[in-house]
Amino acid sequence: SIMPATLSAISNGARKGILFKGGVHLENLSHLKAIAFDKTGTLTKGKPEVTDFIVKTGLNHDEILQKAASIENQSTHPLANAVVKYANKHLQVSFIRPEGLEDVAGWGVKAKIGHESWKIGKAAFIGKDEASSFANGIASKLAQEGKTVVFAQRNEEIVAIIALKDVVRTETKDAINQLKKQGIYTMMLTGDSQTTAYAIASESHVNDFIAECLPEEKVNHLKKLKKDYANVAMVGDGINDAPALATANVGIAMGEGTDVALETADVVLMKNDLPKIAEAIELSRRMNKIV
Numbered sequence: 640s641i642m643p644a645t646l647s648a649i650s651n652g653a654r655k656g657i658l659f660k661g662g663v664h665l666e667n668l669s670h671l672k673a674i675a676f677d678k679t680g681t682l683t684k685g686k687p688e689v690t691d692f693i694v695k696t697g698l699n700h701d702e703i704l705q706k707a708a709s710i711e712n713q714s715t716h717p718l719a720n721a722v723v724k725y726a727n728k729h730l731q732v733s734f735i736r737p738e739g740l741e742d743v744a745g746w747g748v749k750a751k752i753g754h755e756s757w758k759i760g761k762a763a764f765i766g767k768d769e770a771s772s773f774a775n776g777i778a779s780k781l782a783q784e785g786k787t788v789v790f791a792q793r794n795e796e797i798v799a800i801i802a803l804k805d806v807v808r809t810e811t812k813d814a815i816n817q818l819k820k821q822g823i824y825t826m827m828l829t830g831d832s833q834t835t836a837y838a839i840a841s842e843s844h845v846n847d848f849i850a851e852c853l854p855e856e857k858v859n860h861l862k863k864l865k866k867d868y869a870n871v872a873m874v875g876d877g878i879n880d881a882p883a884l885a886t887a888n889v890g891i892a893m894g895e896g897t898d899v900a901l902e903t904a905d906v907v908l909m910k911n912d913l914p915k916i917a918e919a920i921e922l923s924r925r926m927n928k929i930v
């Protein structure tokens with residue numbers, strides 16, 4: 640049976656916008672030693688915008704943009720939405736329909752337009768060497784600004800670099816600092832590049848980060864974190880985060896996250912409110928003293 644102190648802590652949490660799906664999660668929160676955060680949509684707002692669309696010299700800018708956006712129009716990734724939005728603003732022509740589209744989670748998208756084979760995604764998706772030989776320096780400069788850099792390739796030739804910027808939530812830094820004061824080790828897990836991840840992690844004040852993390856690798860990193868810290872939480876918002884949320888001792892979902900994340904999580908932050916995590920831990924520690 641549920642203890643009165645637990646019940647009162649759960650209703651206290653609900654009033655503050657923290658939804659506990661059971662008393663056991665409050666108990667687990669009180670023993671928490673480390674928290675892993677997803678980057679996009681969790682530490683950041685998750686609404687990236689295209690800041691730079693750089694087409695290879697000599698190629699037709701509008702044609703490349705039209706084709707890249709036509710492919711991204713078939714993907715549901717937040718980066719894809721941003722490219723489509725950008726094209727709608729800058730192009731007069733309409734989209735065309737690509738064929739054989741493959742949305743490769745954690746990597747990018749592949750499709751055919753007529754006889755052209757296209758790939759849009761991270762450097763490793765199109766081949767790291769090709770990516771670094773194209774416009775050397777530009778990609779790394781953009782990444783140092785915390786922008787996500789994506790490459791568009793047509794028939795083995797890199798035709799464009801797309802930079803996208805997603806802003807760190809204004810409350811992220813304070814929320815993380817508060818957790819660190821509580822003695823909790825904080826880290827970020829992301830599929831993004833090392834350089835971009837470094838910039839976002841620094842701005843967020845997390846203790847550490849792991850970049851170029853494939854969706855299935857997030858689970859392995861979480862298992863490792865559990866070995867090292869025993870009691871670990873994961874905070875995320877996306878479909879891709881669900882396996883890691885389930886692996887953690889406490890899965891915490893952003894309230895405006897995807898349904899799968901909300902269903903899998905043990906705790907839901909009703910307004911995407913990261914500072915509520917420290918409050919929830921405080922609440923659980925106080926409750927534990929009473930029980």
Ligand code: ADP
Pocket residue numbers: 678679711714715716718719743744745746747748759760761762787788789828829830831832852853854879
């Ligand atoms: P995160 O862990 O940051 O949410 P994902 O695992 O979803 O990122 O994606 C990792 C990387 O794969 C992105 O940073 C991007 O470079 C590339 N990528 C994935 N999907 C797409 C897409 N539809 N268009 C362009 N790039 C993509």
Ligand code: MG
Pocket residue numbers: 677678679680681685875876877
């Ligand atoms: Mg996310």
